[in-house]
Amino acid sequence: MSVKVEELVREEHPMEKLLRMDRIPHIWCPTCGLGTTVTALAAALEQLELDLDNVAVVSGIGCTGRVAGYMKLDSFHTTHGRAIPFALGLHIARPDLKVIVFSGDGDLISIGGNHLIHTARRNVDLTVICVNNFIYAMTGGQVAPTTPITARSATSPYGNYEHPFNLPLLAASSGAVYVARWTALHVRRLTTAIKEAITKPGFSFVEVIAPCSTLYARLNKLGSGLDLMKFYHDNSVIRHGADLKEVDIDYQSKIAVGKFIDIEKPTYIDCMNEGGKRAFGDKYKPYGGGNGGN
């Protein structure tokens, strides 16, 4: 067998203008779904024709936390769990920017869970993309607040016995105005959902079920990331507007996907301005950014 080593091809991939090519190849494992979710975000940004100077990405820690480092945008890789409050500060200072939080389930739901529910409650105009691979991947496959019951992980070696969170229900009941769930296989629908989430004023939450091949699939003997993609193909059920109490995910169960919530509600800054007017009448100037709207 002959091994042919080619020079790196210089052709330009259409996503290159949105990626930090000096950092590619990325650190993610073969058959990991994260790269696909990044493509969905990049495609969404491109299709929205946003001025990319005005888009910022904030990530926490973990495999998904590395997304900020690969997007060619003003991008912030913060501490574990604190992407949302960091993004909140950024948004309040510069409400003219689109601030997107892109992080994983461990980061956003476990250590950052309190920030998620409170920022959703305040309806801060952020887009949160939560990649759920059911496990702490970066640290070697430990149990997560999303790990389905009976699934094995490095710290639930005999099978998980804790109830996992139902993320769409959590986000919606905390006050999110847009909630959707897709898998990494549903790239086009995911792109549409991200577009809608970015456009939506207020707190939007998109859960993306993505394969973790090296840990979740391996520890549970589920094959490769490709096998998980096939599983999503066979077991995803599109249920737009579903009763969120029914969209929890059991081990290797059907996965309800779709757009679950899309409602109108004044954002944090709208409410602040309303409160200011209520208290001070015409003396109050609507907030237009931390430096007087520049």
Next chain:
Amino acid sequence: MKADPKNVLTGSHYLDGNYACAEGAIAAGCKFFGGYPITPSTEIAERVSQRFPLLGGVFIQMEDELASMASILGSSWGGVKSMSCTSGPGFSLMMENFGLGIMLETPCVLVNVQRGGPSTGLPTLPGQADMMQARWGSHGDYEVIALAPDSPQESFELVIHAFNLSEKYRMPVLVMTDECVGHMTEKVVIPPAEEIELLERKYTDKKPGEALPFEPTSDGVSPMIPIGKGHKFHITGLTHDYRGYPVINAETQEKNVRRLIDKVNMHADEIIWLEEKDVEDAEVVIMAYGISSRVIQPAVAKARKEGIKIGQIKMVTVWPFPEKRVRELAGKVKSLIMVEMNYGQVFLEMDRCAAGKCRTYLVGHAGGTVHNAVDVYNTIKEAVK
């Protein structure tokens, strides 16, 4: 640049130290405050929340101190002067993102109105036992700047100074006050806006593609890189190179940490602010900071009246520690005394710098009340022997 008159409550006021901190922040042009209630610091947040709506600022009561600290870093990167306040337990929680602020070299101000600890400790009574936490509270190697006001007037002034230092050296700056100063009500004279000098943030003048978030400069401080201007920069709490990209190796770690340390050490003489009195001919020098520097006054006055050659140093900045000055004095005096409401934190630094060249004394206790002048006086008598 001068302060904006809209933000400055020029005149004489009767304010407590916490309100004075808030007025200092507002005068300095702070427009974002992420806070969480905790005794004895809460009045700062309350005052800011009252004053901000008509000044175009945003006060937001975050869900916890972790979020408060993270939010002010975000808003600072959004180009807005930002601040938070807290006390012991909250300070512990903030240490995580204080470290991020150090690593991302983010200008912002954090006020710790110290109470007695450890843990929940003495919520309503003073302490000065967070000084080493201020210095080393977040993991890893770095340098900090910490100021310690002794009065409401100084609280006002030092918060403005802290904002200026944070912009100048591109880092979070700590104001380590305490329950006594925070809740002490005194006359505070707020000068006209044109007498308040503010340092504005230095932004890179390079074009997108050329500017680096942590560009090496001769003074060790990189200009900030503005968001939303097409720079498409990346910053990370991971060990990073000048581009802000994570590089996980010993060489980059060395450069990264050296930059954090050097930028303070290189400017230590400029940053360190001591108020010395009668030190020139002193046989004994008594050092203190914050409220303790006022509490020692009766004892020092009595000692001087008795002919004891005692000098005093009020440390307006505690960190970086005035190492050079203490070493110099240690060769000249019989003893150095440190008065602080803890069992020897800044004392350890003084003792280290004295390096056995003079005797060192600590007047310390666990907090909950200020020092008894008698204890201070007795130590002076002992130290002068």
Next chain:
Amino acid sequence: MEYWRTPLDIDKLKIPRGELHIIKERCKGCGFCVEYCPKGVLKLSEEFNSKGYHPPEAINPDECVNCDLCEMLCPDFAIYCVRIEADEKEVAN
């Protein structure tokens, strides 16, 4: 392909044609593109790239209809399609 209902404008419709670009050195051999190409254009090749993965190769490149699904699914930004309008065939054929 046979149509069970013929579009009224079938004479104006054209089957898009795509030209595949595979950046072999970036590929980690996950097989997503091979599995989900609706026209079965790709297969994992026998060759290795320098990281030791088998990148895909186009076994019947003329079948590519520029649907972009391989490009969207590829987690490594290693494959993309470019539309070639000149080569488009009439649907009616």
